[in-house]
Amino acid sequence: MPAVEAEIEKWNPSIVIGVGLADNRAMACMERVALNVADFPIPDNEDYMALNETLDEEGPAAYFSTLPIRACVKALRESGIPSRVSNTAGNFAHRHSLPVYMDGARVLNAAVALDMDPAVLCEKVDVVSLCLSKGLACPIGSILMGPKDVIARARVMRQMLGGGWRQGGVVAAAGIVGLNNYKRLAEDHAHAQALAAGLKELGLGIDMAQVQTNVVRIDTAPVGLTAKQFVEKLDGFGVKAKPVGPAYVRMICHNDLKDEMIPVVLKAVQDCLNA
The missing domain is CATH 3.40.630.20 (Peptidase C15, pyroglutamyl peptidase I-like)
Known part of the structure; x- marks a missing residue:
């Protein structure tokens, strides 16, 4: 062309x-x-x-x-x-x-939410990347899957960009554990549902139809706060969140968030809104 x-x-x-x-x-x-x-x-x-x-x-x-x-x-x-x-x-x-490339950072979350084999979700693409630290609780790392010639070129580019890792087995070990236990992501999804429902009861804007994996998107406008104001106030009560727009905040449920922590987070949000 x-x-x-x-x-x-x-x-x-x-x-x-x-x-x-x-x-x-x-x-x-x-x-x-x-x-x-x-x-x-x-x-x-x-x-x-x-x-x-x-x-x-x-x-x-x-x-x-x-x-x-x-x-x-x-x-x-x-x-x-x-x-x-x-x-x-x-x-x-x-x-x-x-060739078609998929940024599969959260493809395993999607597979669990849809009750589908990840291979089915990826079968129409040529190359897919998978983040091991998002959702799978690994400290670091991503993997790239595709044809042998593409992976060979990717290895060369990785080295050119300084991406070599001499003690890679330490990272790989965590990745293997995460991949073998990826279906536990359903727990994170359930926590997200519980968290979203509780936040909605406190008056925050939550579209429950959008809470399908472990991501909770919060509209702070109904409580009269900007995202920045809400996050700064909430930080004072021991809970961190991320603003993703003037009036939107995002919370992510992950492996380290246990059942008993959801009420603690909701209590902190309630105290924050009442302060």
């Missing part, structure tokens, strides 16, 4: 991210099927317009998603994100031999 290559040469970016946008869609569209045909109403960057061309002569006419598409749409809608099922040709990237 000469036009894209020219822009890359001009700006010399550190990374290029391609985002497919459709000007006739105003919501998230979950694709049910990927057609084995290229047929587009507009030309590509080389001014070529494919019309009814088979992409894989030996492949089936279409590939149907194995994901629970309607359940995904329902979950998005309940979270306040406009969404619908799409029966148009999906998997554009794969159909044009473009």
